[in-house]
Amino acid sequence: MRNIYKCVVCGTFTEDSTHCGKPAKLVINGELRNRLSHLMTYLLRHNPGAVGLSMDREGWVGINKLVNAIRTRWNPGAYSWLTTEHVLAVALMDPKGRFEVRDGMIRARYGHNKSLNVDIRYDVDNEVSVLYHGTTKEALTRIMREGIKPMNRKYVHLVLDLRDAYEVALRHGSDVVILKVNADCLRKSGQQVLIATDRVRLTSYVPPQCIESVINPRD
Numbered sequence: 001m002r003n004i005y006k007c008v009v010c011g012t013f014t015e016d017s018t019h020c021g022k023p024a025k026l027v028i029n030g031e032l033r034n035r036l037s038h039l040m041t042y043l044l045r046h047n048p049g050a051v052g053l054s055m056d057r058e059g060w061v062g063i064n065k066l067v068n069a070i071r072t073r074w075n076p077g078a079y080s081w082l083t084t085e086h087v088l089a090v091a092l093m094d095p096k097g098r099f100e101v102r103d104g105m106i107r108a109r110y111g112h113n114k115s116l117n118v119d120i121r122y123d124v125d126n127e128v129s130v131l132y133h134g135t136t137k138e139a140l141t142r143i144m145r146e147g148i149k150p151m152n153r154k155y156v157h158l159v160l161d162l163r164d165a166y167e168v169a170l171r172h173g174s175d176v177v178i179l180k181v182n183a184d185c186l187r188k189s190g191q192q193v194l195i196a197t198d199r200v201r202l203t204s205y206v207p208p209q210c211i212e213s214v215i216n217p218r219d
């Protein structure tokens with residue numbers, strides 16, 4: 001990931017080393033940003049208890065509480081440098097909109113583990129018609145038989161952009177395929193299409209008949 005800077009004039013976080021015509025202040029370098037982003041995602045989606053945190057029903061955690069918990073309880077010493085500004089920079093600059101910040105609180109916008117019982121109210125998308133889901137070739141036979149299930153997550157993740165689907169798939173293996181999903185078919189079979197971010201949609205289940213085609217990224 002790229003470095004994050006803060007403009008010394010207007011205070012905006014930016015990936016550019018100059019802003020408003022002046023050199024901007026480095027907040028976090030790309031390598032630490034990547035590491036912190038993964039840790040925040042893990043804690044806020046899957047395991048807040050790993051640093052002794054609990055979240056409310058809608059997934060919110062106090063930002064200061066999160067910062068203190070990571071500093072003191074996650075691999076002690078590794079994050080002794082961490083401040084609220086680092087966490088805010090990573091959250092607000094996330095390219096996928098994984099995090100949401102409001103009134104001193106932070107949460108993951110989507111991707112929660114089912115066992116956390118987080119219940120976020122999302123807007124319904126009645127417009128979109130084509131969605132994509134990246135997966136491995138290995139999982140394909142089961143998916144074509146049983147559909148796409150959320151597994152340990154609360155929802156199935158679908159994306160608007162083919163490249164995003166490809167990127168997600170590559171996190172699960174190197175031999176990957178992209179499934180093209182018919183969103184109207186989902187609605188007709190009783191599944192809501194929910195808006196997680198401008199790029200991500202959620203649904204509780206994709207039946208096999210709503211998978212329109214299988215795209216091999218090598219083609």
Ligand SMILES: [Zn+2]
Pocket residue numbers: 007008009010011012019020
């Ligand atoms: Zn500026």
